[in-house]
Amino acid sequence: MDRKKKLVLGVIGADVHAVGIRILDFAFTQAGFEVINLGVMVSQDEFINAAIETNADAIVVSSLYGHGELDCRGLRDKCVEAGIGDILLYIGGNIVVGKQHFEDVEKRFLEMGFDRVFPPGTDPEDGVRWLKEDLKVGDWEDISDA
């Protein structure tokens, strides 16, 4: 049986939106993941260090306040430098400033090295579904047995 998959979770940059992350933590934990919740105002280095220390399977970035684009540049490169170049990278929230075509936004972030990009107001369950798919875990029962 698998060990629980580990996620490093945080709100990047100077962003203090603290509500969504509390709920993501709850939802991912409920879904059987082990969540390392770094809270708000997390720097790229903090994400990477936490991922290395805990040997995490994914870094899940939340960004609400609009500076996501500036805050996330180079994150994938830094992961590569740190030797976790293959780690799964997610981002979601209100990740750019203003109402923009999501296709364009998604493209920009995929090019920046994220594996999946989620639009405003994404249901945490969507995140759970993709995490399970990408990390190849079965459903709730399987994991909770682990």
Added chain:
Amino acid sequence: MDRKKKLVLGVIGADVHAVGIRILDFAFTQAGFEVINLGVMVSQDEFINAAIETNADAIVVSSLYGHGELDCRGLRDKCVEAGIGDILLYIGGNIVVGKQHFEDVEKRFLEMGFDRVFPPGTDPEDGVRWLKEDLKVGDWEDISDA
């Protein structure tokens, strides 16, 4: 000194919107015109007969309910037939069905022989201003002296 200018006023067709016409009557009367108010549900013939009988200077048509285009077809021709082909013809209100570009609507009604066409929610004072211009009357004081 001029005699008071006479207006035949009414809501055309099967239209029963009775509020605006009451206010138009009040506004035109206040502005010094003599108003022959035919009320709602007025047919083309009723407009023309009233204009002939009273030797009116203008026919002011209101239409709110959307059938204005169907109701007004041929009105100018009938005026010509009845020997008052030159009478000033105004229309205003919500004269077509739905939100349409007012320029197009105006064009259609001008082609139908109206002299002026007013968009939804026109202030009665705008009507007064144009009536005074087209019927060459001075301002309030002049007329009320008459």
Added chain:
Amino acid sequence: MPESNASKIQPENQIPLEPFMIERREVLSAWKTGAEVDLEDGFAYHRQLEQSKKFPVKLSAAKASSTTLIQPRAGVPLISDHIKLLTYLQNEGEADLLPTTIDSYTRQNRYREAQNGIEESLRSGRAMLNGYPAVNHGVETNRQIIESLDLPVQIRHGTPDARLLAEICYVSGFTSFEGGGISYNIPYAKNVSLEKTIRDWQYVDRLTGLYQEAGITINREPYGPLTGTLVPPCISHSVAILESLLAAEQGVRNLTVGYGQCGNLIQDVAAMNVLSKLTEEYMAKFGFGDADITTVLHQWMGGFPQDEAKAYAVICWGSAVAALAKVTKVIVKTPQEAVGVPTMEANASGLRATKQMITMLHDQSINTKSLDSEKEIIEAETRCIVDKVIEIGEGNIAAGVVRAFQAGYLDIPFAPSKYNAGKLLPARDNQGAVRIFHPGAIPLSKDLLEFHKEKIIERAAFEKRQASFQMVIDDVYAISKGRLVGRPR
């Protein structure tokens, strides 16, 4: 007044069957589609309708659960466009009930002009009629409407003589019919006598009664707002009650009485409360206590602002009244009201704004004895906290604040700061007021803590679940999902 005399039904006021049937032949011959009308066929058609397509069923359920249903106005001349429109309002507008609004020529029995309007609309590709000409389209075409939609559909019009319209629409499967001998005359006609319209509507009601006798309940709705322009409540209430009695005399047993929002919250809520109370009282007094009475509020029926954002405000204010007065349904305006017959998108927007208001206010009511007690509570709570901070500051407020956060006397929910205890958990009570679910260390008096606890327990009991963090999460999402209280899904 001769109370005892007036207060029982006079059976002689009901149109006897035989003359009714003779009159019927004449009515059905007024336009060629009248020939398609067959009562038994109508009964059979209604009998096979799904419950979900029946107006009276949906109204009763809403009344029972104090839910407010939302309904647009909509009608366009051509059947395919009309079905497309209603489908859109059902799916994208989140409508609970659907209309079919009839054009103005049909309302005046000018079927030839309506025919012309249909043809011109076909030719020009623009809608040349302001509604759907149900008489001209006839039974088979009309039934496509019923069959294409999932919701109950009502005929909304403004027809002084609606006898043929009713005959055709009832056979077609519509399960609700608006109007009445007063409310569809005085605001909608110029030269038609009251004797005539009342008599013509007694015909419609008698017809409705025949369906009722056959076990088919059709909802009838006296038209509440009248001219929609500064009508004092007592005037429209009187008309609504009188038309209800007139309808009941002819055999109608399912009625929705209405009122057009006047704009003052207190007057409007009071008016809706009184309307249902008095209608039921008079109905009972005249021996119709068995009738099912529901209510409808019309969002502001007078002139609208041209600007769409401002029109939304008028729409939302009407929705607030509907929700707070707990009416059975609300008739919705659109952001294009001042401009013209709305696009389907505009119509759906008005509906969605209304839906948000209705669901967001669902748990609230205006019983404002509550205002004073709410003030007392907030005042007492705030004093507990501020006085405590000042006390522990020992003459230095700044120091008091720092100590208070350390002690959790001041504690702000969902804050990112590590200097915040984060122990206090809020949740809404059953009416949607924000209460304290876990107090952490905030220094409220025992009474106040007890008050909060009771409020949360009351809600949890209502929702048949334990109070938990899930409840808080549900509350966080609630407004963005259209509710105020995050009920379990």
Added chain:
Amino acid sequence: MPESNASKIQPENQIPLEPFMIERREVLSAWKTGAEVDLEDGFAYHRQLEQSKKFPVKLSAAKASSTTLIQPRAGVPLISDHIKLLTYLQNEGEADLLPTTIDSYTRQNRYREAQNGIEESLRSGRAMLNGYPAVNHGVETNRQIIESLDLPVQIRHGTPDARLLAEICYVSGFTSFEGGGISYNIPYAKNVSLEKTIRDWQYVDRLTGLYQEAGITINREPYGPLTGTLVPPCISHSVAILESLLAAEQGVRNLTVGYGQCGNLIQDVAAMNVLSKLTEEYMAKFGFGDADITTVLHQWMGGFPQDEAKAYAVICWGSAVAALAKVTKVIVKTPQEAVGVPTMEANASGLRATKQMITMLHDQSINTKSLDSEKEIIEAETRCIVDKVIEIGEGNIAAGVVRAFQAGYLDIPFAPSKYNAGKLLPARDNQGAVRIFHPGAIPLSKDLLEFHKEKIIERAAFEKRQASFQMVIDDVYAISKGRLVGRPR
């Protein structure tokens, strides 16, 4: 608690001038634009400002006339875009007060990252910052904002250490500054201690006090909604009161206390009432009775629906609370709230919807003892009419109706029908309820007629004009022009 001790101001809590001035030098050296700050220059700039551009002046006037002002949030990185945005909100949004919302890097004193954001925005042609970086732009550029607009402009942010921002913005001519040592820490920071933010905000308040001493009143606004997410009123009220006292200690004399809408009408109205009452009470208790206290309601600060029509509903519901609670100003959300920083058009739409609500509800308040009396009135009136109709029908309601219309016992305003007497004229009373101006022949009791007459006289007296048909016309137009009661122009 040591009441007597706590209840008078401790002058030693005010930062003495000399250490303040020493600290100042350090503050101003944190970014190069600090060098542009000169207190005397700032005083002189404020002295030449038009009254119409001063926040405190406009707030006081609104408070005096129980009017609610509307204010958006808005800020973009580049000065020309920012001025264009504010001009649009002023002219097309009908805003009464303007903001300049600061970006998140500036809020964290990360001026270098803000600079990078400005440059990236220039390069990419997209806004890369979520607000206007006022520190980086510096005094001369900021003053273009003040000079380009006709309305007062406030700095809105969320900055734990706002000392440099305040220095630069005050000299630049902004006349209001949001924030406080608690409200701009706990919801906006993670690792900043309360000691530090309170001290840093005492600096800001001391600076404000220096302007005050120089005769220049700058409005300060403790940030009411905190995390915007289910904050119980007593928590945010406590913070607002404590921050007001802290500010007053440093010399601030013009304060706006705020609260974020929770969503339950009664709770929200009660909360706003208590907030102003208690703030004034505590201020007086501590010797600051001379301060000018105004109030602000924030429309729902939690998560919004994605759909714009539904977002309008949330916006309008907040506006309703603001109007009914008679707050001094309301901070407005936009239909794009859930999506991202709004376009200027969306921002203006939120403002216009709010303006419509505010003006439409201006004359109403929630004092719902009135609900019961309103119910009694409507009930009594309706009984008068219905009973009369039944009486004269002599057992035949239909006949009664016909006779009643002939006699004018039933009379519907603005009806087109010639069978309607059309003698009854309605008009609104001073609170916007529809009353009867001329009764025609409707059979109300003497008491009821007297009631209506008094209501109309009350309004006419208030409007200093005779009751006339003009009043009725004004009422017909009122809602489409944004009001409920048609006041004389």
